[in-house]
Amino acid sequence: MKPAARQEIFTRFRDLNPHPTTELVYKSPFELLIAVVLSAQATDVGVNKATAKLFPIANTPETILALGEEGLIPFINTIGLFRSKAKHVIGLCAMLINKHNGQVPDDRASLEALPGVGRKTANVILNTVFRQPTMAVDTHIFRLGNRTGLATGKTVLDVEKKLLKNIPKEFLLDAHHWLILHGRYVCQARKPKCGECIIHDLCDYKAKS
Template identity: 70%
Template structure:
């Protein structure tokens, strides 16, 4: 894919959605960090249902530690892998207090040192909470990048590196959210909705789908 096509793709994304953001509910960097940590192999809708109950009661590291792990589990038990996630949340809260004064660090290395926080989660927090031009490659971004030809790669690290290289700088801050939303609602996994896609004429996917026949 050539640079002109990529520029036009992201220009259209921006025109349609000038200020994209995460669909996870949060008001502070800490709330975002915990929501993203809980969102692995879970839907944003499911995480939001849990945090809407949890955060009014406990939305700081100290408050969650004061709850205790069993009480925490009662708030997040509707989310997949909640036993493991509860342990990671508690350990992360303890580390934030012990090492960072209870604040979420603005550092990739410090974020990735937190239990249950990998590169993808760190990138989301750096981008969404702190405004860094990072791209967290999840299944949606991986699929869209490969399918469209924007930034094809055999694994998430390669795709991330290519996106950081190929996405025009003026779009880097928001590229993460545009690509996720496009993958979540248009370029969906099973069968992309090419007939309803704003970048279909620019996309290099060969097997484009036609609009369903009207019955």
Template identity: 65%
Template sequence: MNPAKRYEIFTRFREANPHPTTELEYSTPFELLIAVLLSAQSTDVGVNKATRRLYPVANTPQAILDLGLDELKTYISTIGLYNNKAKNVIATCEILVNQYGGEVPREREALESLPGVGRKTANVVLNTAFGEAAMAVDTHIFRVSNRTNIAPGKNVDVVEQKLLKFVPKEFLQDAHHWLILHGRYTCVARTPKCWNCIIADLCEYKDKTPAPKKVLPPSVPSLTD
């Protein structure tokens, strides 16, 4: 994998999707923070279903504190690990109200100090809410980076640093979203859809998946047979 290939890969991603964004639904940095916190080991679809119920009722740190732990659980009970996540949301809201005036901090260290917020969550918020060229490496990005050879690495930290180094600067802001979407819908875990991939000729994955054979409909005997 060389700089010219990487540049062409991200050029194609941009042409196909000029303005990518997260599939989590949000309207404020706080709503995004809570949605990402809830999304650990859960799908964006599942989180969106819960926040569509929660946010019209409580979408600020103080409003969620007013709601209380038990009531919060009723809104997010369809999400995996909701008991622990509810505790983290309440604890995070308390810190935001007491230390940050109810606002989401823009500093990485402050974000990572919030309960339930790790480096990946902080990177999503920094990138998507605040427009920083942060790279949140989830399982999709880790897989795509290694499989394509864009930024191979043995763990998420190595992949993150390589992506920040290798992705051309003009694409850094959106690269996070392109890679997630590519991993979620095309370069999927078990059987990548190489036959339907816009970067297949640039990807260095050796065992590319051929297009599935078309299944013919069963023949119907003729009435004259």
């Protein structure tokens, strides 16, 4: 894809949605961190329903740690892999208290050292909370990068690196959210809505309708 096409794609995304953000509901960096950990292989809608019950009761490392795994599970048992996620969340809270004074760290190494936090989750926190130009590549963005020609690659890391290299710098802070929303609602996996797509004429997808 030519640089002019990439520039136009993100100009259109920005014109349509100047201030994109995550669809996870949160009021603090810690709440977002917990929500993102819970969102692995789950929908944002499902996570929001669970955290709407959890956060009014416990929304700090100390209060969630006090629940323990068995106390946390009833709040999140509607989410897939809830037992392993409960274990991760409790371990994460303990580490935040013991190593970071209960605060969410703002560097990748410290974030990825937390239980249940991988590169994608760290990228979400670094971008959404700390406004660093990172790219959290989920299934939507991986598909979108390859399908549109914005960034082709065989692995998530390949696509991440190419997106960071190819996206014009003026759009990098918000590109993660634009791409996720576009992949979630327009450029869907089984049946992309090409007729509703604002970048239809710029996309390299050969099977577009």
